[in-house]
Amino acid sequence: MKWLLAYIAPYKARIVFELAIKTVATSMDLCIPWILGHIIDVVIPAGNAPRIALWGALMILCSIICVVGNVSANRLASSVARDTTMNIRHDLFGKIMSLSSERMDYFTVPSLVSRITTDTYNINNMTGMILRLGIRAPILLFGGMFITLSMDATLAAVWIAALPMAIGVFVIVSARGIPLFTRLQQSIDDMVRVIRENISGVRVIKALSKTEYEKNRFSGVNERVSANEERANAAMSITNPAINMLLNLALSVVILIGAYRVSGGRTGVGTLVAFTSYFTVILNAVMGITRIFVVISKAAASARRIGGVLFDESDFGTEKLPASDSAYISFKDVSFSYNKRKDNLSDISFSLNKGETLGIIGATGSGKTTLINLLMRFYDADKGEIIIDGRNVRSYDKDILRRKFGVVFQNDILFADSVKNNIRFGREIDDENIISALKSAQAYDFVQNLRHGIDTALNPKGNDLSGGQKQRLLIARALAAQPEILVLDDSSSALDYKTDAALRAALAENYAGTTLIIIAQRISSVKDMDCIIFLDNGRIEGMGTHEQLMAECAMYKETADLQMGV
Secondary structure (H helix, E strand, C coil): CHHHHHHHHHHHHHHHHHHHHHHHHHHHHHHHHHHHHHHHHHHHHHCCHHHHHHHHHHHHHHHHHHHHHHHHHHHHHHHHHHHHHHHHHHHHHHHHHHCCHHHHHHHCHHHHHHHHHHHHHHHHHHHHHHHHHHHHHHHHHHHHHHHHHHHCHHHHHHHHCCHHHHHHHHHHHHHHHHHHHHHHHHHHHHHHHHHHHHHHCHHHHHHCCCHHHHHHHHHHHHHHHHHHHHHHHHHHHCHHHHHHHHHHHHHHHHHHHHHHHHHCCCCCHHHHHHHHHHHHHHHHHHHHHHHHHHHHHHHHHHHHHHHHHHCCCCCCCCCCCCCCCCCCEEEEEEEECCCCCCCCEEEEEEEECCCCEEEEEECCCCCHHHHHHHHCCCCCCCEEEEEECCEEHHHCCHHHHHHCEEEECCCCCCCCCEHHHHHHCCCCCCHHHHHHHHHHCCCHHHHHCCCCHHHCECCHHHCCCCHHHHHHHHHHHHHHCCCCEEEEECCCCCCCHHHHHHHHHHHHHHCCCCEEEEEECCHHHCCCCCEEEEEECCEEEEEECHHHHHHHCHHHHHHHHHHCCC
């Protein structure tokens, strides 16, 4: 949790101010029992009414300072916790966005969602509580110890003897609690995953009448979360009753000894009253420290999970590699495996000149999208070399590399924003280029018919559009920035043949200098490409023009015959 200090450091002035206010307010809280004891033992026996009123007014003043100071300090503490958590979330989100697909697969999306929500909330809760109780409770504890020792060392020694046992309880319970809270957060990850799956697949669930099945599945993961939370809280719940028992036993002994000392004239009644008041203050301080330990146990588990992402250094970076004189895009004996046991792509080699077109076709699971993932360096190849514009992709800064691309992936999404902002997507693209991209993507006509044209707000994920309309808007987004390389990954599957043909004609006319890569299921979408690759089980079974593959690749010819009705 050392990294957390770096996020708190910018607010040290606010913390110091809060510490000063809290110290003054807590000191006033400590003064009240002493004033009460002084009134009982000294002021009242003197019978001086004005003096009694004066000391009473002093108690009221101390109470007012205590209340106002604590409220002000707590507000400052909450603001520090809020701003600290906000910065952690900001950096954590940025880190998540920069993770490679390989690291995203390692952490998993549900776990990352849980870390940026539940785990950061635990950090916020801990930071706020430490700044509130973490200052007040020790002042009350040690201040109460000092005052009671100065009042009556014999009585103070009784409950001070109980403190080592209380500390032992803290240490034992915390050592047990942190692993349990880590397990709890992991089960929350599983629950988030199930929720995401159910929300994303709600139409399929309803269509197949599997609502009860999914309810039972969610109930199972929900019960695991509850069971883990119960175990963690049960372990931590030992603290309060154990500390209460120890300190209350000590209080009973203090009162018993105090009664004998009062009857023997060695201790005043006021002193005993003040002493029991201080004991209550100390008891509350210890209970506050107990609550802090519970919160720290939760936050420690969360901090490890957040730090695991925030300071993850295992992601691949930029490498200094020699330049190459090869074609604009080139794969040289590239192999890759997701699970590092069986290759998903094996010995892939091909070259593509700038402005040429490449079609990739093959059965589902043949490795078509994996090839694009390697080209854009979402994953690094296990073997071989990938060249873009004369440089190994490993030598590019990832942002510079990906700005070369305009890409539409399978299952890409539209956001709950206007058509224009969905296409611009935070880039500096003027309206003229947006309209030009819409026309090339064959989307301009239907967009014009929307209620507010390109300013029409879309529903989340574009659920108010048809599949073909969504695909055309996604293609327009890829075209709008005039990319050097355009990748369309099965992005015309929902288009009719006429629109698909018009799209390919517009791309050939308006983006002739753009290197085009189309992944498709339909041979009609790629048959006019300069080069076509037919993949099967991660290997290239055929490569060439449509005519060459029809003559030389039996699998390609069989697919073409089936699709064309031969």
